[in-house]
Amino acid sequence: MSLKRTPLFAAHQKLGARLIDFGGWEMPVQYSGIVDEHLCVRKAAGIFDISHMGEVEITGASALEFLNELLTNDAAKLAIGQGQYTLMCNEAGGTIDDLYLYRLAADRYLLIINASRIDEDLRWIRQQHGKRSSGKQATISDRSANLAAVALQGPNSDAVIAAVSTEASIDGAECKTVTELAKNQIGKFAIDGTKAWIGRTGYTGEDGFEIITENESIELIWNKLLTTGHASCLQPCGLGARDTLRTEMGYPLYGHELTETISPIEAGVGFFVAFDKPAFIGREKLFAQKQDRTGRRTVAFTMSEKSPPPRPHYVVFRANSNDAPIGEVTSGTQSPSLNCGIGLALVSAHDLKPGASICIEIRGRRFAAAIVKKPIYRKSTH
Amino acid sequence: MSNVPSDLKYAKSHEWVRLEGELATVGISDHAQHELTDVVFVELPEVGRKVAAGEACAVVESVKTASDIYAPISGEIVEVNASVVNDPGLVNQQPYSGGWFFKLRPSDANEASALLDPAAYDAQIAG
Numbered sequence: 105m106s107l108k109r110t111p112l113f114a115a116h117q118k119l120g121a122r123l124i125d126f127g128g129w130e131m132p133v134q135y136s137g138i139v140d141e142h143l144c145v146r147k148a149a150g151i152f153d154i155s156h157m158g159e160v161e162i163t164g165a166s167a168l169e170f171l172n173e174l175l176t177n178d179a180a181k182l183a184i185g186q187g188q189y190t191l192m193c194n195e196a197g198g199t200i201d202d203l204y205l206y207r208l209a210a211d212r213y214l215l216i217i218n219a220s221r222i223d224e225d226l227r228w229i230r231q232q233h234g235k236r237s238s239g240k241q242a243t244i245s246d247r248s249a250n251l252a253a254v255a256l257q258g259p260n261s262d263a264v265i266a267a268v269s270t271e272a273s274i275d276g277a278e279c280k281t282v283t284e285l286a287k288n289q290i291g292k293f294a295i296d297g298t299k300a301w302i303g304r305t306g307y308t309g310e311d312g313f314e315i316i317t318e319n320e321s322i323e324l325i326w327n328k329l330l331t332t333g334h335a336s337c338l339q340p341c342g343l344g345a346r347d348t349l350r351t352e353m354g355y356p357l358y359g360h361e362l363t364e365t366i367s368p369i370e371a372g373v374g375f376f377v378a379f380d381k382p383a384f385i386g387r388e389k390l391f392a393q394k395q396d397r398t399g400r401r402t403v404a405f406t407m408s409e410k411s412p413p414p415r416p417h418y419v420v421f422r423a424n425s426n427d428a429p430i431g432e433v434t435s436g437t438q439s440p441s442l443n444c445g446i447g448l449a450l451v452s453a454h455d456l457k458p459g460a461s462i463c464i465e466i467r468g469r470r471f472a473a474a475i476v477k478k479p480i481y482r483k484s485t486h
Numbered sequence: 487m488s489n490v491p492s493d494l495k496y497a498k499s500h501e502w503v504r505l506e507g508e509l510a511t512v513g514i515s516d517h518a519q520h521e522l523t524d525v526v527f528v529e530l531p532e533v534g535r536k537v538a539a540g541e542a543c544a545v546v547e548s549v550k551t552a553s554d555i556y557a558p559i560s561g562e563i564v565e566v567n568a569s570v571v572n573d574p575g576l577v578n579q580q581p582y583s584g585g586w587f588f589k590l591r592p593s594d595a596n597e598a599s600a601l602l603d604p605a606a607y608d609a610q611i612a613g
Contacts, residue, residue: 134523137523138524138549139526412527412545413547415552438547
């Protein structure tokens with residue numbers, strides 16, 4: 105099967121990007137280099153093509169009720185123009201996807217979903233839609249094939265976005281200018297006359313914006329950001345840096361920390377499961393897991409000694425122990441900011457708190473690591 | 487374009503060999519370091535280890551992946567480059583000088599003649 109391409113494919117080629125197969129999409133993994141791009145986002149700003157991600161709109165009088173049954177976070181808390189991180193679970197509490205939910209208008213919601221999960225998400229949403237009374241006045245519209253998106257991330261994002269969009273919002277959050285958007289807010293703005301939804305969010309731990317527009321308009325916006333951002337040291341960044349940036353923050357990546365057999369509680373994102381709202385899919389199982397002190401948990405760690413970078417599936421042991429392994433690494437890399445190995449691991453050990461020692465087995469040798477509190481990288485301390 | 491020095495021999499698996507007197511110095515090509523991207527960790531064999539041609543004997547890791555490095559010819563490891571362990575970036579910056587991996591004493595003088603000459607290696611990476 106041939107790889108899918110985003111509307112920015114030609115732009116990536118022109119910039120000399122190295123392209124890889126990412127879940128069936130031919131995407132840039134890097135331009136200048138992963139470490140260089142990573143540090144650029146921490147110090148200045150970067151833009152990422154995230155057009156492969158899916159967009160689904162749910163509209164209608166019962167849209168909120170339907171979404172609140174489908175998703176773990178409380179969608180009723182969203183004012184118009186506000187968004188939240190949330191998860192979609194199966195009855196067993198396993199994760200179907202993690203996503204961003206935006207309320208664009210009174211009865212209009214937008215879901216930003218993982219590229220690799222578009223088909224499975226839609227199958228699940230449609231199946232639930234057909235069998236729930238809350239689905240009766242809710243309409244599902246898959247916009248994934250028509251919409252494209254870029255993420256602008258880094259401390260200079262505010263300056264870059266201010267230079268490309270200067271007018272007041274025309275939909276969503278009411279703002280006199282785009283820089284008035286608060287964290288997690290979304291509004292519709294004009295960029296050189298092109299309309300785009302701009303949300304203040306991201307996947308790097310830095311300030312930033314995600315800009316969503318029609319396929320045919322995205323290259324214009326990408327080029328405008330690159331040109332305007334030059335003065336702010338903006339660089340195009342690939343999925344390699346996106347992964348190291350999110351790992352430093354301890355953010356989960358679907359397929360690694362979250363799967364159909366790993367729940368949000370186990371993955372360490374229980375904060376986004378609202379047990380105080382009406383019933384939702386997976387609630388009972390997730391509540392039981394929250395109470396259980398013997399189940400699996402995801403921990404963040406940093407290597408305590410010089411070692412090869414930790415990688416997914418490396419086995420984790422207690423320190424100074426010949427006992428059986430307690431779990432395995434789900435994400436791991438060499439942190440460009442900290443210059444040491446870092447990662448996330450799914451372990452069966454509730455007594456391991458930040459500061460506790462563990463061992464990671466790498467090619468038959470055990471290396472010492474320490475459990476740390478998330479985020480693994482903290483801006484203020486460096 | 488990748489740099490392929492004319493005074494070296496190459497393995498299909500992208501290692502280079504510099505024959506000097508009784509010893510052979512081994513590293514990875516400019517093309518290989520470019521493909522691997524930022525090298526963040528290098529693991530070298532122990533001095534005294536006897537390796538066979540084609541045997542995995544070192545590991546080079548980038549942010550994304552770990553890759554084996556193969557002995558291009560058989561022999562005994564007589565020296566390893568501690569500098570590249572301390573500063574893995576040397577593999578990217580100086581693949582043919584400061585970024586060398588190890589030196590070995592060849593056990594079969596004929597093996598080196600089976601390696602690729604610069605023109606053949608150049609053709610391989612162009613293809």
